[in-house]
Amino acid sequence: xxxxxxxxxxxxEFQKFPGVGPKSAERMxxxxxxxxxxxxxxxxKVVIEAKEQxxxxxxxxxxxxxxxCEICSxxxxxxxxxxxxxxxxxxxxxxxTNEYKGLYHVIGGLxxxxxxxxxxxxxxxxxxxxxxxxxxxxxxxALDTSTEGEATALYLHRILxxxxxxxxxxxxxxxxxxxxxxxxxxxxxxxxxxxKEIV
Amino acid sequence: xxxxxxxxxxxxEFQKFPGVGPKSAERMxxxxxxxxxxxxxxxxKVVIEAKEQxxxxxxxxxxxxxxxCEICSxxxxxxxxxxxxxxxxxxxxxxxTNEYKGLYHVIGGLxxxxxxxxxxxxxxxxxxxxxxxxxxxxxxxALDTSTEGEATALYLHRILxxxxxxxxxxxxxxxxxxxxxxxxxxxxxxxxxxxKEIV
Numbered sequence: 001x002x003x004x005x006x007x008x009x010x011x012x013e014f015q016k017f018p019g020v021g022p023k024s025a026e027r028m029x030x031x032x033x034x035x036x037x038x039x040x041x042x043x044x045k046v047v048i049e050a051k052e053q054x055x056x057x058x059x060x061x062x063x064x065x066x067x068x069c070e071i072c073s074x075x076x077x078x079x080x081x082x083x084x085x086x087x088x089x090x091x092x093x094x095x096x097t098n099e100y101k102g103l104y105h106v107i108g109g110l111x112x113x114x115x116x117x118x119x120x121x122x123x124x125x126x127x128x129x130x131x132x133x134x135x136x137x138x139x140x141x142a143l144d145t146s147t148e149g150e151a152t153a154l155y156l157h158r159i160l161x162x163x164x165x166x167x168x169x170x171x172x173x174x175x176x177x178x179x180x181x182x183x184x185x186x187x188x189x190x191x192x193x194x195x196k197e198i199v
Numbered sequence: 200x201x202x203x204x205x206x207x208x209x210x211x212e213f214q215k216f217p218g219v220g221p222k223s224a225e226r227m228x229x230x231x232x233x234x235x236x237x238x239x240x241x242x243x244k245v246v247i248e249a250k251e252q253x254x255x256x257x258x259x260x261x262x263x264x265x266x267x268c269e270i271c272s273x274x275x276x277x278x279x280x281x282x283x284x285x286x287x288x289x290x291x292x293x294x295x296t297n298e299y300k301g302l303y304h305v306i307g308g309l310x311x312x313x314x315x316x317x318x319x320x321x322x323x324x325x326x327x328x329x330x331x332x333x334x335x336x337x338x339x340x341a342l343d344t345s346t347e348g349e350a351t352a353l354y355l356h357r358i359l360x361x362x363x364x365x366x367x368x369x370x371x372x373x374x375x376x377x378x379x380x381x382x383x384x385x386x387x388x389x390x391x392x393x394x395k396e397i398v
Contacts, residue, residue, distance in 0.1 A: 006251075050231070
């Protein structure tokens with residue numbers, strides 16, 4: 001046994017986090033136990049409070065302390081546009097652009113037959129109900145451009161197109177700061193398709 | 200505000216960990232609040248228990264639940280050899296080799312004038328006292344080969360050499376699995392110096 005048990009348990013806990021390997025888990029555990037008791041108790045409290053206070057908005061399924069969430073209850077947002085995202089963190093990515101003023105719908109994942117995730121495992125029924133009730137002018141898919149993201153967009157398009165006339169998705173093309181040399185062919189061919197006249 | 204406050208606080212807590220950037224902190228926070236309340240409380244308990252139960256061995260300053268630690272109190276270890284390491288995690292690196300059977304001394308850092316860390320900030324007085332009292336046959340420095348590690352080894356050698364006849368340090372040379380092409384000159388020249396006859 002290289003570490004004392006409580007330390008080993010702490011390292012094991014950190015290893016359960018996504019993207020944290022044994023080395024990082026060790027560093028994190030050592031960092032934590034170096035702090036004073038006051039700090040540790042504060043950390044522990046933040047974790048418990050986050051769990052207790054964060055719930056899902058019953059309208060858009062975003063994570064929030066309030067229900068409906070800050071976005072759904074904001075009277076300045078355009079209630080006639082719904083942006084569909086996979087996870088709350090994707091929502092925050094779109095929010096950071098400060099470009100989008102509509103509402104969101106967090107479906108909680110992507111369709112992935114390999115992982116056994118079908119439409120029923122996602123918050124899609126609620127989306128259909130919401131669309132049929134609120135009659136939006138536009139639904140925007142802001143989903144990963146992975147196979148799962150594409151499959152989900154296709155599926156959603158099929159079931160939502162009878163309910164909403166304008167369904168769009170984020171444009172394909174070159175990401176900002178790309179060196180053309182390193183862009184893959186699919187990205188280039190989509191960027192070509194999506195080319196814009198310089199005015 | 201892109202995230203609800205309790206979530207933001209949690210992300211900020213994770214960002215304080217070494218090597219955790221904003222993106223990783225987000226992923227970790229999302230991972231945690233996805234778990235059920237039972238798990239969260241367990242995690243919190245592990246953190247608090249680690250802090251409560253882990254103390255420093257009064258002999259070697261290793262982290263342990265017991266004092267003296269498992270290594271110092273192990274009658275099978277060679278009490279006449281002391282391996283000096285900077286941190287408890289370095290001790291575990293040496294332990295993992297299963298080659299070393301002596302004791303340790305964790306000095307708690309490295310001398311680094313730039314960071315304002317001098318000998319008095321480290322557990323060196325206790326090391327001197329321990330050496331003068333226990334009269335070891337050998338003291339091994341297992342320290343980083345950084346400038347700080349070298350400075351610390353030099354300093355320790357100067358103050359310990361009157362007290363102990365044999366003071367050694369880990370051999371320099373090529374790390375396992377090196378492609379020579381990518382080894383730096385200092386490593387190569389030390390490996391040359393340290394060359395061994397093939398028998």
